[in-house]
Amino acid sequence: xxxxxxxxxxxxxxDPPRLPGAEEGGAALGDVLPGELLRSRPPGLPRLSEPELMxxxxxxxxxxxxxxxxxxxxxxxxxxxxxxxxxAAAALPGFAGLHxxxxxxxxxxxxxxxxRLEQALCAVVGVDRVTLQPAAGAHGEWTALRxxxxxxxxxxxxxxxVLVPDSAHGTNPASAALxxxxxxxxxxxxxxRISLADLESKLSPRTAALMLTNxxxxxxxxxxxLDIAELVHSTGAMLYYDGANLNAFMGICRPGDMGFDAVxxxxxxxxxxxxxxxxxxxxxxxxxxxxxxFLPSPTVERTDGHLTLDHKHPQSIGRVRSFYGNFxxxxxxxxxxxxxxxxxxxxxxxxxxxxxxxLRKLVEGDLEMPHDGPCMHEFVASANHLNHxxxxxxxxxxxxxxxxxxxxxxxxxxxxxxxxxxxxPTETESKATLDSFAHAIKEIVAEARTNPQxxxxxxxxxxxxRLDEVAAARRIxxxxxxxxxxxxxxxxxxxxxxS
Amino acid sequence: MPxxxxxxxxxxxxxxxxxxxxxxxxxxxxxxxxxxxxxxxxAGLSEFETMAEVAALAGRNRVFPDRLTFRGGGVYRRFIPSxxxxxxxxxxxxxxxxxxxxxxxxxxxxxxxxxxxxxxxLTGLDVSNASLYDGATAxxxxxxxxxxHNGRDEVLVSGYLHPEYVQVLxxxxxxxxxxxxxxxxxxxxTAAVIFQQPDFLGLLVDPRxxxxxxxxxxxxxxxxxDPISLAVLAPPGEYGADIAVGEGQQLGMAPSFGGPHVGxxxxxxxxxxxxxxxxxxTAHDVQGRRxxxxxxAAREQHIRREKATSNICTNHSLCALAAAVYLTYMGPYGLRxxxxxxFKRAHALAERLAALPGWExxxxxxxxxxxxxxxxxxxxxxxxxxxxxxxxxxxxxxxxFRELKGVLTFTCTEVNDAKALDELVAALES
Numbered sequence: 001x002x003x004x005x006x007x008x009x010x011x012x013x014x015d016p017p018r019l020p021g022a023e024e025g026g027a028a029l030g031d032v033l034p035g036e037l038l039r040s041r042p043p044g045l046p047r048l049s050e051p052e053l054m055x056x057x058x059x060x061x062x063x064x065x066x067x068x069x070x071x072x073x074x075x076x077x078x079x080x081x082x083x084x085x086x087x088a089a090a091a092l093p094g095f096a097g098l099h100x101x102x103x104x105x106x107x108x109x110x111x112x113x114x115x116r117l118e119q120a121l122c123a124v125v126g127v128d129r130v131t132l133q134p135a136a137g138a139h140g141e142w143t144a145l146r147x148x149x150x151x152x153x154x155x156x157x158x159x160x161x162v163l164v165p166d167s168a169h170g171t172n173p174a175s176a177a178l179x180x181x182x183x184x185x186x187x188x189x190x191x192x193r194i195s196l197a198d199l200e201s202k203l204s205p206r207t208a209a210l211m212l213t214n215x216x217x218x219x220x221x222x223x224x225x226l227d228i229a230e231l232v233h234s235t236g237a238m239l240y241y242d243g244a245n246l247n248a249f250m251g252i253c254r255p256g257d258m259g260f261d262a263v264x265x266x267x268x269x270x271x272x273x274x275x276x277x278x279x280x281x282x283x284x285x286x287x288x289x290x291x292x293x294f295l296p297s298p299t300v301e302r303t304d305g306h307l308t309l310d311h312k313h314p315q316s317i318g319r320v321r322s323f324y325g326n327f328x329x330x331x332x333x334x335x336x337x338x339x340x341x342x343x344x345x346x347x348x349x350x351x352x353x354x355x356x357x358x359l360r361k362l363v364e365g366d367l368e369m370p371h372d373g374p375c376m377h378e379f380v381a382s383a384n385h386l387n388h389x390x391x392x393x394x395x396x397x398x399x400x401x402x403x404x405x406x407x408x409x410x411x412x413x414x415x416x417x418x419x420x421x422x423x424x425p426t427e428t429e430s431k432a433t434l435d436s437f438a439h440a441i442k443e444i445v446a447e448a449r450t451n452p453q454x455x456x457x458x459x460x461x462x463x464x465x466r467l468d469e470v471a472a473a474r475r476i477x478x479x480x481x482x483x484x485x486x487x488x489x490x491x492x493x494x495x496x497x498x499s
Numbered sequence: 500m501p502x503x504x505x506x507x508x509x510x511x512x513x514x515x516x517x518x519x520x521x522x523x524x525x526x527x528x529x530x531x532x533x534x535x536x537x538x539x540x541x542a543g544l545s546e547f548e549t550m551a552e553v554a555a556l557a558g559r560n561r562v563f564p565d566r567l568t569f570r571g572g573g574v575y576r577r578f579i580p581s582x583x584x585x586x587x588x589x590x591x592x593x594x595x596x597x598x599x600x601x602x603x604x605x606x607x608x609x610x611x612x613x614x615x616x617x618x619x620x621l622t623g624l625d626v627s628n629a630s631l632y633d634g635a636t637a638x639x640x641x642x643x644x645x646x647x648h649n650g651r652d653e654v655l656v657s658g659y660l661h662p663e664y665v666q667v668l669x670x671x672x673x674x675x676x677x678x679x680x681x682x683x684x685x686x687x688x689t690a691a692v693i694f695q696q697p698d699f700l701g702l703l704v705d706p707r708x709x710x711x712x713x714x715x716x717x718x719x720x721x722x723x724x725d726p727i728s729l730a731v732l733a734p735p736g737e738y739g740a741d742i743a744v745g746e747g748q749q750l751g752m753a754p755s756f757g758g759p760h761v762g763x764x765x766x767x768x769x770x771x772x773x774x775x776x777x778x779x780x781t782a783h784d785v786q787g788r789r790x791x792x793x794x795x796a797a798r799e800q801h802i803r804r805e806k807a808t809s810n811i812c813t814n815h816s817l818c819a820l821a822a823a824v825y826l827t828y829m830g831p832y833g834l835r836x837x838x839x840x841x842f843k844r845a846h847a848l849a850e851r852l853a854a855l856p857g858w859e860x861x862x863x864x865x866x867x868x869x870x871x872x873x874x875x876x877x878x879x880x881x882x883x884x885x886x887x888x889x890x891x892x893x894x895x896x897x898x899x900f901r902e903l904k905g906v907l908t909f910t911c912t913e914v915n916d917a918k919a920l921d922e923l924v925a926a927l928e929s
């Protein structure tokens with residue numbers, strides 16, 4: 001099943017929407033503004049009546065898998081249930097209707113919410129202050145590295161390298177490079193954890209920071225985290241925590257206590273703000289006291305119950321986003337924290353660990369487990385054996401799961417495991433769901449042995465079959481090199497493409 | 500406990516299957532010295548209590564009615580068709596993940612493809628990406644593109660670019676060793692000239708002259724544009740700008756204290772490989788059916804790691820969806836009406852405000868669209884007085900620009916009806 005594009009459904013003859021003031025007189029634009037400032041022809045927007053528009057988008061919605069209907073075992077993505085109360089809270093007119101440049105006296109409730117959320121996040125990760133400005137996790141990473149850089153500069157140090165484990169999320173090296181550092185890779189040992197010997201050999205007076213997620217992307221807790229912290233700090237470098245995996249240990253332990261100096265959090269993972277098909281999220285960053293002077297400006301301050309936005313931070317790295325961050329997402333996260341409480345957040349993480357170990361146990365007979373358990377909130381399996389024996393790859397398993405109404409796990413990541421299949425069940429998937437997922441894996445692995453060709457042809461039950469991304473990339477290249485009129489990355493009317 | 504699904508029996512059965520006695524047995528890798536007893540947070544609340552608490556916070560804010568809001572400065576009140584929230588609140592959209600598995604994400608992918616086409620049409624440029632965080636980071640990302648494209652390490656900000664965009668641009672530039680210069684002429688060190696049309700004060704600039712000056716110096720021209728204005732104003736593609744960026748909040752998003760909104764970015768096809776963020780393109784399955792996939796991923800962080808064009812991963816898809824619904828609802832004529840009505844009302848208001856005793860247009864020789872600067876005696880007292888009457892008056896821009904002491908910018912859109920204008924003027928005359 002496919003749906004035409006709005007542009008293909010467009011009927012220009014349909015009445016335009018009725019809008020306020022359309023019949024009013026007054027200055028005509030063309031009389032006041034010189035012609036060269038004006039558009040020569042109207043933009044090629046489609047026109048649909050409201051009934052047709054609503055049906056178009058409803059049909060598109062029906063082509064999506066989503067957490068509301070499907071299990072998303074996506075490792076490192078923490079796809080948990082998005083509480084509907086969060087949505088109701090963010091839609092309250094007292095929040096949604098606020099202009100960012102209202103006077104402080106008229107936004108005390110909003111500032112109070114930001115202040116309380118900051119306090120709560122400080123308690124969860126064990127830091128002194130938190131900035132709520134970054135819009136996403138990668139933005140938070142970058143913000144934290146800028147603070148580390150500014151702090152080190154203020155001490156007269158010009159450290160130029162950031163260490164990143166080979167199992168790290170791709171955003172880590174990208175954020176480090178874009179904040180002006182050279183990236184040095186640290187190797188994992190055979191047990192999947194960072195190799196202390198390799199770390200030691202790469203630490204130097206040039207090292208500004210080590211970026212680490214713990215549990216790491218293999219779902220394994222870095223047992224030697226205290227030694228790692230000591231080693232890093234002994235060279236004067238800082239320790240940065242990638243909060244993608246924070247859901248593993250809320251209320252169990254805290255990055256701040258492990259020795260991390262800066263911590264980013266993904267509110268769209270751990271704190272249930274919806275993922276929106278790829279955002280908006282929010283990536284607050286927590287820091288220990290020595291980094292506080294470098295926080296993005298403004299900060300929210302509270303004195304005798306009165307809240308202000310404080311712009312006076314001479315050492316601040318500046319502003320990383322307009323206004324005060326993705327405020328609507330902050331409302332959702334705060335609502336979730338209120339509902340869960342300290343006890344609820346702790347239980348959530350414990351259940352997440354329980355579910356991951358349970359599911360790991362159920363599938364360990366079917367998939368390779370490159371590392372010993374127990375795992376934390378996620379585990380990484382491998383389809384390497386199936387690839388060798390039957391030519392069935394991780395991607396085939398992913399696509400076959402789609403046919404069974406499950407979204408696919410993260411595949412081919414982390415890069416240190418061949419044919420990686422990374423599974424994170426979260427605390428909001430029931431035992432029955434986990435059982436049926438394990439059953440689906442069993443079926444698929446059995447089919448890999450009896451009918452591998454069948455698996456290469458999946459998915460068959462989705463709105464479209466496996467899409468040829470390689471051919472798409474070729475067509476884009478042809479367009480970019482001027483050999484084709486089909487832009488691939490946007491719609492063009494057939495008449496334009498032909499001309 | 501809300502949102503948790505395991506019963507005590509489930510937990511016991513699962514532990515038994517794993518072969519351990521308690522969840523603690525699964526946490527053995529965590530050093531004992533790190534283990535917490537509990538989180539220092541209050542106990543959880545019922546939904547009723549949670550919502551009461553949150554509503555009490557919302558109640559401590561003062562919301563000005565749409566029609567009596569005359570403040571803009573980058574975030575505007577506009578009529579939002581009910582269709583926008585009806586679509587974005589569909590859980591199939593808002594609870595979906597980034598569309599890595601294309602076959603299970605065709606709804607999101609197609610909507611984003613439509614959004615990319617809409618932005619390309621509005622800006623008159625070849626290709627738009629799938630969205631960025633906001634207008635400020637879009638400006639910064641465009642500047643980084645220019646720096647990578649021509650290897651030059653200075654960007655020139657011309658005129659009144661939104662001061663917060665400049666601040667974000669500075670933060671990004673500093674990280675890459677790029678200098679941000681305000682004012683003056685481009686030269687052979689200039690990677691790009693960045694200008695805003697209409698500018699932060701609402702004034703119209705000459706984008707052709709600025710673009711030509713940039714190109715004559717071998718620099719790129721980056722236009723930061725208001726998407727509604729593009730219904731009537733010449734789009735960046737028409738005057739030769741290389742990259743168009745902007746803030747998309749006006750396309751169906753509530754002010755929401757500044758976010759989440761959406762940044763857009765579009766460019767000429769020669770620059771596509773340097774575009775940050777996600778791109779959706781068409782592809783086909785084995786039966787020849789058209790579908791949509793994430794394209795040119797080789798530019799991105801999960802493939803290129805430290806060599807990526809940007810670190811952006813999560814972007815603002817749902818906001819891009821809102822913009823797509825808004826633009827599709829409006830169509831070309833609806834969008835033009837929105838821009839024209841806003842223009843007419845702003846001009847009517849400007850005339851009346853400039854006639855008040857002691858008030859004058861701050862730049863009488865300059866043209867504007869629907870936001871304009873007025874020099875006002877006792878500007879802070881004026882704003883306070885309006886607030887007492889329930890009106891969110893002009894924005895005092897002197898907090899960013901010392902030379903604009905006493906200048907307020909007023910904005911009008913289709914939601915400020917004729918009677919609202921009367922009320923504003925009456926409040927000022929009283």
